[in-house]
Every structure is written in structure tokens, then in C-alpha cells.
Amino acid sequence: MLHRRHAAAKILAALALLISMATLPPAYSFGWPAYAIILVTMAAIARLPALGLLGAAAAVLPFALCFAVMIALAGDPARGVWLIIRAYLSSVTALLLVATTPMPELIAGLEWLRTPRFLAQVMQFLYRYLIVLIAEASATRQAMMLRAGSAPALRFRQAAAAAGSLFARAYARAQAIHRAMVARGFDGHLPTSAKAHFQWADAGLLATAIVLSAGVRILLR
DSSP: OGGGSOHHHHHHHHHHHHHHHHTSOGGGGGGHHHHHHHHHHHHHHTTOOHHHHHHHHGGGHHHHHHHHHHHHHTTOHHHHHHHHHHHHHHHHHHHHHHHHSOHHHHHHHHHHTTOOHHHHHHHHHHHHHHHHHHHHHHHHHHHHHHHHSSOOOOOHHHHHHHHHHHHHHHHHHHHHHHHHHHHTTOOSOOOOOOOOOOOHHHHHHHHHHHHHHHHHHHHTO
């Protein structure tokens, strides 16, 4: 199953698919069903709900549509359509990677691939303390409701004040967390759990993804 494979293998496999789709010329955009079949098959192997995955990937469509409209107005509607399809398939690929790889394993896989330590640390802090920021926002909203008796639509000045208060609370919490980490011996590197070994099955997954990606490109030439 994909869930058991090494995170680095899944990252490289997803990267191979993304590069293959990104470099496919619009003239060969009719080959997109091949990529869709690959992704749906991988979702089925991972025992993920294909319809739910495809529905969640549609969140990227409004942003892609804006650029597609501009490209179409510039006189190249075929490229605009292919941009929408490519953005959607890329979103499915990213969601498939995230759905089969827990965030700690994903970050460990990036470190295994020698990703810059600073970038990996930013991702770790964002993952670990996003819930803290959400809690601060919830506390701010609850305080506003207790003082106002309801949650009416905020005017611009009120929204700006609420955002400033949230930033101040989050900054104070970040300073407290940093002091606690330094007191516990933080040396600029966050420890990770036991690292999995790259096995032959992981190499097989990566080789399969590369062969399929290259095969689609060769057949569409």
C-alpha cells in the first residue's frame, strides 16, 4: 500500500508526475485522461475515496480559471483550457501525496532528500502551531461575541483591530513557546521520529511513477 512506502519515494514519484504534466505542450493536452487514470488508480490502491479526492482537488479551479480567462482573452483558448486541466490534476497529485503521508513523515522525507533545514523547520513550526493560532482566533471571536452579544459582520476598522489583536496574541504565544524550547535545549534543529529505511518496494514505486510519466510523454509525441 502507498501508506507504507517511504515518504521520499512518494515525494519523488509525485514530482515526476508533476514535471511530466507541466512540460506537456498544449497541443498534446488530449492526453490528460492518461494522467487521470494513473492518479485514480493510485487512489484506489491507497484505498482512498476517489470521489472525495477529486472533489477536494476542485478547490484550485477558481484560481486557475482566472488565469485561464486571461490567456483565452489573449487569443490562446486551448492553452487556457489545458491550464485548468493541468492545475486540477496537479492538485489531485498533491492531495494524494498528503493523504497517504502523515505530515511528520512528509517533513522527514524532505529532510532525507536534503531539503534546506530552514525550510523544513518552517514547515514543522507551521504544522505544529497552526492549531495554536486557530485557538487564539477562536478565543478572540468568543470574546467579541461575549461583549457584543452576537457575531455581526465586522466593519473594516473593527476587522483591522481584531486582526491586530490576534497578531499580538499570536506573537506573545510564539515568544513564550520559543523561550520554553530554548529552556529545554533547542539548538536550531527539531528532532524527528525514527526514520524509515528506503526499501526495494519504495524504489519500485518510484521507478513505476517515472516509467509511467515518461511513457505518457513518449506516447503523446
